[in-house]
Amino acid sequence: METISATDAALLGQLAWRAQTPYELAKGMERNLRFFWPRAASHVYRQVKRLQRAGLATAEAGATGRRPRTVYAITGSGRQELRRWLAADPGGIELEHEPLLRVFLCSSGEPEDALRAIRAARARAEAMLAIGRPLGHEYLAGTHPFQEHVHIRALSFDYLYRWAEFTRDWAERAESEVARWPNTGASPAKHRRALARLRELLG
Amino acid sequence: METISATDAALLGQLAWRAQTPYELAKGMERNLRFFWPRAASHVYRQVKRLQRAGLATAEAGATGRRPRTVYAITGSGRQELRRWLAADPGGIELEHEPLLRVFLCSSGEPEDALRAIRAARARAEAMLAIGRPLGHEYLAGTHPFQEHVHIRALSFDYLYRWAEFTRDWAERAESEVARWPNTGASPAKHRRALARLRELLG
């Protein structure tokens, strides 16, 4: 392990706050990172074990009844690797937006297909807002478990909440446009409205 | 191949417009889908060969000098699979935002680390705008090779251009906040500004 991955850094970062079981780590990933660094729970179990083998975390083996239960904690060299990763060049931003892909390809299908995709994007945005609103109020009320990190979390919250609003607004515009289409082909009226949209964007 | 993947659909969608070599397909992916369905060129070469083996595309083998050169075209069952895919339930939206992850984890590092990440996000947004602006003007001038798709492409353009603007604006806000931090720890002033930011978001 010459250099750790971003997912490793995410796990070490969580362990830097406190020692945790892989289940807690997976929950934390789901709660906090789901929208900008999503990873399956099973991946967490395997990856944190690798961190331990690499000496970046310790594993304290325990049990619940006959079941294993492992508490992981970050080590000194784990903290060092995390700091090194933070100091290194940032990787990029990758969006995989299947609804948008469906809209882009919709000339091979029906307007109804594009509408379903747009509504899916909107539903996702609404779900994000539904999660974000109470979360934001928790921070405002000072009752969030990581209240001492609010100066940092407000920055990511800002990004994600506005992204959700922005996606919802786009979906509304797109839906009201596609709802007028009898088919997915070109037409003078569609062309005119498209250019108007572009002109508005480009100022 | 019981059901095709979204990447397969993207390739078939391009072939539905016209027959192409894998190189052209890869270029098309890069030009059009890079920002919402990014795939490596080498992947295109292999995947389109699979489409051919599955009978969804035909491969006309030719040559440039001593090099092979294959032109792929969509088949009837390829069009059918594409329509089936378009008619199926849309998949989700996945964002992998490493700069945001770095900000989120920055309590284990220095403010400078977070600043670098924020600037990287901003650079990416500016790059998108720099690509989008001339592209938008091409559509407005009516000179784009896929001008007849402008009623569809205006929708994805709307999403991506505004996303870039939104990311740039977030980066400006975030940078001006973090630039004031002597360290990444909590402080009453940071806390106060964070709550103000959240209050503004939640209305």
Added chain:
DNA sequence: GACAGCATGTAATGAGTTACATGATTAA
């Protein structure tokens, strides 16, 4: 005492990437 949901993993698989190799074309 049975069922739902929480918790802890393993196994198999796959989609996609990076790295590499090499031929063709063009511009300096």
Added chain:
DNA sequence: TTAATCATGTAACTCATTACATGCTGTC
């Protein structure tokens, strides 16, 4: 004629996912 870039792939590998198995805990 050489270097850069366009074009066409193959090979090896990695990261991550889905599917599965199974134990524990509380509750009806």
